[in-house]
Amino acid sequence: MTLHAVISGAGIAGPALAHQLTAHGWRTTVIERFPQRRDEGQNVDIRGAAREVVRRMGLDTEIRAANTTEVGTRFVRPDGSAAASFPVSPNGNDGPTAELEILRGELSRIFIEHTRDRTDYRFDSRIADVSDHGDHVVVALEDGGSLEADVLVIAEGLHSRSRRFVTSADVTNFGMYLAYATIPRTDDDDRWWNWQHATGHRAVHLRPDNLGTTRAILSFMSDVRGFDDLDRAAQLIILRRTFDDVGGAAPRVLDALDDGAPMYFSTVGRVQPSRWSNGRVTLLGDAAFCNATFGGAGTSLALIGAYILAGELAATDDINSALGRYQALMRPFVGTAPKVREGALRLANPRTRNGIRLLHAGAGVVAGPIGKALSRLTAVANIGGDAAQLPEYPPAPLPVPEKR
Numbered sequence: 001m002t003l004h005a006v007i008s009g010a011g012i013a014g015p016a017l018a019h020q021l022t023a024h025g026w027r028t029t030v031i032e033r034f035p036q037r038r039d040e041g042q043n044v045d046i047r048g049a050a051r052e053v054v055r056r057m058g059l060d061t062e063i064r065a066a067n068t069t070e071v072g073t074r075f076v077r078p079d080g081s082a083a084a085s086f087p088v089s090p091n092g093n094d095g096p097t098a099e100l101e102i103l104r105g106e107l108s109r110i111f112i113e114h115t116r117d118r119t120d121y122r123f124d125s126r127i128a129d130v131s132d133h134g135d136h137v138v139v140a141l142e143d144g145g146s147l148e149a150d151v152l153v154i155a156e157g158l159h160s161r162s163r164r165f166v167t168s169a170d171v172t173n174f175g176m177y178l179a180y181a182t183i184p185r186t187d188d189d190d191r192w193w194n195w196q197h198a199t200g201h202r203a204v205h206l207r208p209d210n211l212g213t214t215r216a217i218l219s220f221m222s223d224v225r226g227f228d229d230l231d232r233a234a235q236l237i238i239l240r241r242t243f244d245d246v247g248g249a250a251p252r253v254l255d256a257l258d259d260g261a262p263m264y265f266s267t268v269g270r271v272q273p274s275r276w277s278n279g280r281v282t283l284l285g286d287a288a289f290c291n292a293t294f295g296g297a298g299t300s301l302a303l304i305g306a307y308i309l310a311g312e313l314a315a316t317d318d319i320n321s322a323l324g325r326y327q328a329l330m331r332p333f334v335g336t337a338p339k340v341r342e343g344a345l346r347l348a349n350p351r352t353r354n355g356i357r358l359l360h361a362g363a364g365v366v367a368g369p370i371g372k373a374l375s376r377l378t379a380v381a382n383i384g385g386d387a388a389q390l391p392e393y394p395p396a397p398l399p400v401p402e403k404r
Contacts, residue, residue: 031122039262070193075196154166177219197350206249271290
């Protein structure tokens with residue numbers, strides 16, 4: 001009998017899992033609350049063992065071809081001059097910019113294109129309820145339909161609504177907001193991630209992409225919660241008020257947003273549930289192990305998790321045993337990823353002009369509180385862990401099923 005997995009979330013973790021499960025003969029259905037694949041978002045990087053994972057998946061060449069072309073990270077002054085630079089390292093795994101740097105939407109596209117002919121993708125759909133019957137699970141959908149599966153995988157992200165079917169773990173909010181935008185590219189744009197600090201824990205980021213546009217981020221810290229729940233018009237008002245006195249690249253980004261540039265508004269947070277599974281329902285990606293959004297580890301951990309979860313599910317008919325082994329094997333990778341804390345974010349995004357000067361002066365120093373805060377964000381060699389820890393799984397023993 002062909003086993004069936006329902007996967008909630010069509011970002012990166014969900015389609016990556018579908019890629020591996022279908023290769024092992026599973027039938028997969030991916031549901032996604034958005035009406036179509038999301039192109040919003042910024043650069044993500046693939047580090048450590050995750051690079052070996054995409055090689056084993058047979059997608060490393062295609063992912064490398066979709067590289068954003070970013071050559072490194074640079075702290076810049078409002079006039080655009082460089083205060084400190086972190087070029088891509090020779091091994092491609094140290095520093096803020098990785099060798100395998102790709103847009104989130106591009107990575108999602110690659111996985112979806114490679115699985116669309118054997119995975120049932122259902123956009124504009126979300127989970128309403130879950131019933132675990134011991135030998136199978138029934139997923140009730142908000143449109144009134146339902147799906148029966150051998151396992152339900154929730155790969156929805158940090159703010160997953162469906163995580164409640166596994167755990168009541170709360171998200172720790174760090175008080176940092178991020179407005180991601182895609183803006184027109186100009187002749188002055190280069191191939192660096194240009195990070196412009198402003199007083200009051202604010203920053204403006206410009207990053208290259210491989211699609212002829214520029215990716216921008218407006219980041220700021222606030223004690224007020226809930227800005228991410230507002231509509232776009234209200235969020236633009238907040239951004240205008242927050243960055244109105246910031247020069248450099250800020251006016252350009254704000255003007256582009258006023259002209260309708262695509263924007264995705266998010267928060268930086270962390271969730272660390274003590275368990276990732278409840279019966280035949282399990283968590284994957286940021287829904288399970290998010291040390292901190294904007295910390296650099298999420299995509300690598302999502303890919304490693306998808307690889308291990310698929311391998312364990314394919315290795316046995318005992319679903320509960322497979323889910324237990326998945327958690328046991330994945331925990332060490334999560335444990336080695338950097339832990340970003342609110343204090344580190346504040347030190348890396350100073351409040352005062354003197355703080356910014358000190359940050360720029362000590363950007364290359366790893367000792368002291370400022371250097372340690374920076375290293376949590378930029379010394380990321382341990383992200384993704386050691387490829388030697390990856391379990392080996394045999395080739396798919398079953399024929400690939402047709403989508404149905």
